[in-house]
Amino acid sequence: MGKLRIGHFVEAGLWLALAAILYIYSFEFEQSIEIYKYGATAWPRTIILLIVIAAVGQLLYHWERGDEATSGTIGAATDDGSHNAAIESGHSSFRWYLSTFTLLIIPFAYMRLPEWAMQAFGFDEGGLPTAKLICAVVLIVLYIFMTRRNHVGGMLALPVFFAALLEDMGFYATAPFFVIGVMLLMGERRPQWMILIGALIMGIMLFLFVSLLYVGLPTGNIHPFYDFGNWVVKLLQ
Amino acid sequence: MQSFSNFLDGTIALFSDPLGILIFLGGVIGGMLFGAIPGVSMLTLAAILLPFTAHLSAEHGIMLFSVIYCTGVYGGAITAILFNIPGAPENAPTAFDGYPMTQKGLAGKAVGAAVMCSALGGTISAVIMMAATAPIADWAISAFGPPEIFALVFFGLTVAASVGAKTLWKGWLSILAGLMIAVVGLDPVGGIERYDFNMPYLLAGIHFIPTILGFFAVSEIFVQAEKKVTGVYKAPKLSVDFPSLAELIAHKFAVIRSIVIGFFCGILPGIGATLAAFMGYNEAVRWSKQRDEFGKGKLEGVISSETANNAATGAAMIPLLALGLPGGALTAMMVGVFQMHDMEPGPLVFLNSPELVWVVFAAMFFANLSILLIGFLETKTIINLLRIPFQFLAPLILLLATVGAYAVRGLVIDVVVMFVAGVVGFFLRRSGYSVAGIVLGLILGKIGEQTFAQAMQMLHFEWSGFIGRPIALSLLIAGILTILGSIYGAFFKRSHTEMPEHQG
Numbered sequence: 064m065g066k067l068r069i070g071h072f073v074e075a076g077l078w079l080a081l082a083a084i085l086y087i088y089s090f091e092f093e094q095s096i097e098i099y100k101y102g103a104t105a106w107p108r109t110i111i112l113l114i115v116i117a118a119v120g121q122l123l124y125h126w127e128r129g130d131e132a133t134s135g136t137i138g139a140a141t142d143d144g145s146h147n148a149a150i151e152s153g154h155s156s157f158r159w160y161l162s163t164f165t166l167l168i169i170p171f172a173y174m175r176l177p178e179w180a181m182q183a184f185g186f187d188e189g190g191l192p193t194a195k196l197i198c199a200v201v202l203i204v205l206y207i208f209m210t211r212r213n214h215v216g217g218m219l220a221l222p223v224f225f226a227a228l229l230e231d232m233g234f235y236a237t238a239p240f241f242v243i244g245v246m247l248l249m250g251e252r253r254p255q256w257m258i259l260i261g262a263l264i265m266g267i268m269l270f271l272f273v274s275l276l277y278v279g280l281p282t283g284n285i286h287p288f289y290d291f292g293n294w295v296v297k298l299l300q
Numbered sequence: 301m302q303s304f305s306n307f308l309d310g311t312i313a314l315f316s317d318p319l320g321i322l323i324f325l326g327g328v329i330g331g332m333l334f335g336a337i338p339g340v341s342m343l344t345l346a347a348i349l350l351p352f353t354a355h356l357s358a359e360h361g362i363m364l365f366s367v368i369y370c371t372g373v374y375g376g377a378i379t380a381i382l383f384n385i386p387g388a389p390e391n392a393p394t395a396f397d398g399y400p401m402t403q404k405g406l407a408g409k410a411v412g413a414a415v416m417c418s419a420l421g422g423t424i425s426a427v428i429m430m431a432a433t434a435p436i437a438d439w440a441i442s443a444f445g446p447p448e449i450f451a452l453v454f455f456g457l458t459v460a461a462s463v464g465a466k467t468l469w470k471g472w473l474s475i476l477a478g479l480m481i482a483v484v485g486l487d488p489v490g491g492i493e494r495y496d497f498n499m500p501y502l503l504a505g506i507h508f509i510p511t512i513l514g515f516f517a518v519s520e521i522f523v524q525a526e527k528k529v530t531g532v533y534k535a536p537k538l539s540v541d542f543p544s545l546a547e548l549i550a551h552k553f554a555v556i557r558s559i560v561i562g563f564f565c566g567i568l569p570g571i572g573a574t575l576a577a578f579m580g581y582n583e584a585v586r587w588s589k590q591r592d593e594f595g596k597g598k599l600e601g602v603i604s605s606e607t608a609n610n611a612a613t614g615a616a617m618i619p620l621l622a623l624g625l626p627g628g629a630l631t632a633m634m635v636g637v638f639q640m641h642d643m644e645p646g647p648l649v650f651l652n653s654p655e656l657v658w659v660v661f662a663a664m665f666f667a668n669l670s671i672l673l674i675g676f677l678e679t680k681t682i683i684n685l686l687r688i689p690f691q692f693l694a695p696l697i698l699l700l701a702t703v704g705a706y707a708v709r710g711l712v713i714d715v716v717v718m719f720v721a722g723v724v725g726f727f728l729r730r731s732g733y734s735v736a737g738i739v740l741g742l743i744l745g746k747i748g749e750q751t752f753a754q755a756m757q758m759l760h761f762e763w764s765g766f767i768g769r770p771i772a773l774s775l776l777i778a779g780i781l782t783i784l785g786s787i788y789g790a791f792f793k794r795s796h797t798e799m800p801e802h803q804g
Contacts, residue, residue: 074731078473085480088495096490099753100761103492106749107483114476121469130732154526167723170716218525219726222518222698222719230712234702242695249525249691260692268699276355278707 335375342372478741
């Protein structure tokens, strides 16, 4: 087995799986181009082949050397401490990965679940906003429950969740909660500071982008978030 | 002499335009601050600003980025010396000797040397850049066709892959992942849809702005969240104390050596300021008669590292402006600025908009000089600003990134792509991959495939056609030699270039 760990197999497996999926999908656009002999697939397939070679090479390298870097100078120059932080914080166990990936699925669940539920139960289109609201509340509760035991996973999932809610709930209603959430996950616990700095950050953002630069941020499309967003925009412009 | 009068014109154009002055000063101070604050780097600032450069003129956008580059490379030296926390990777070797100097009570002298050598290295590099770029661009216009540009991209990617990541293979996988992202969308010859997975969003390709924001601004925050950096330091007393002329002359060989090393690291694609600093420091140790004193507070260590990293900045602009080839993450973002203004960087920029080039050159020259002034006046203020706890900085950066990603096309999906890229970037970084390599692959992938197709059509699909084109051929051979060399290094030779033990 040399110096191989399970993580190394997972790493190589992910690359090879990616290469396989991309190769299979490349048949979807296998068309010849009249003026170009190699067609649309030659370039991506060459890259896929090289990915396979490099993934296998990486596995062999791990087998011989473990986690050692290629050379002292280059290894030191590329090390930003993220690897050590991962080891020291104990965030490399299987349980940690499982909980983190579950957290990361939550935002995508929000993007898909309401539509599926509507279709499955045969409700009409008009009920979609209500389904989305219920789904959001359930997922937020689930998110908070899971984050309490996994702050880093929560930190990774929070921005994606925020982005997923942005389309429906709008920037103006969600951003304050997002700001407070990030502060909490980064270890801030003093409520007066969180409110003060949170208000300051929101103030800067709204003044700079809405009042000054007229950037149209998403207002959301579900009542009452939509009305709230428009009210804020009207107030500021 | 022509260059000198162009430089004067550029200087006048820069300082006669109030908005230009404002952007210049903003870039100088912003670059220095983001360079200095641990957990964010000049790349974070550049990524956040990238979408908004659409509102600036191309001239101002490129100028802002080049100024951030110069001062950002210096900014991290202050925290490296005072707290042993390099603000950015470029300054990591500065801490090896800088921090022991602080412990000995010589912090003022170390910061003074860093200020002076950064300014010196950067300014000399800027002067060589001004003299060399135009002739290289002139030559490139006549000598470079699609086969040469493809060969150059190939060579650039091989160098970037060999040095970018923790291992050779991870370097290649990073580059290849970037190349693969660039494939999504319409193919450059026949307009055939590739990897759209029936989603209209993917038809236009994955936009580089959310990707860059995710990889550089967002993943940086995630890494810090794991490290739980609180950002509160006890600031030691500090007065900036410039080294005397005699001390500088005593280290003249170290300065000259680091300028040469830094310049060559900058001009080669993929190496850039970080490796320049490490190699500058390494060579200083190797050449020294008192090797044992390194790491215990030797002034030469600070001088070598800080001169080299700033010397890389001017050099990195030469391939970008003369050949259109970005060598690192920041210059790749500059390509993004060009593209947002419907321009392609490369030799034609010199023909079509010479005023842009010379304003940028003048700005880089004065940005390096201003390190001297601001380093002297503002270092204490910077130290106080560093007390802003990171948990307050993080939400601000994430919201700025959100607005930036959204503002490009008004699509919420771009925000989702950005944060997903941030998560992916976080996992790739902690496994030793290079996010800079991915972005370089993404930017160069499109250029590479397009020029490859054009070259093949031009050479009637005969690979032997490359033999008749000496420049393209030698670049291809250089690329292949780079690959063979790095494979040899990875497999057959145990590395002997270990860093001194104190590196930790």
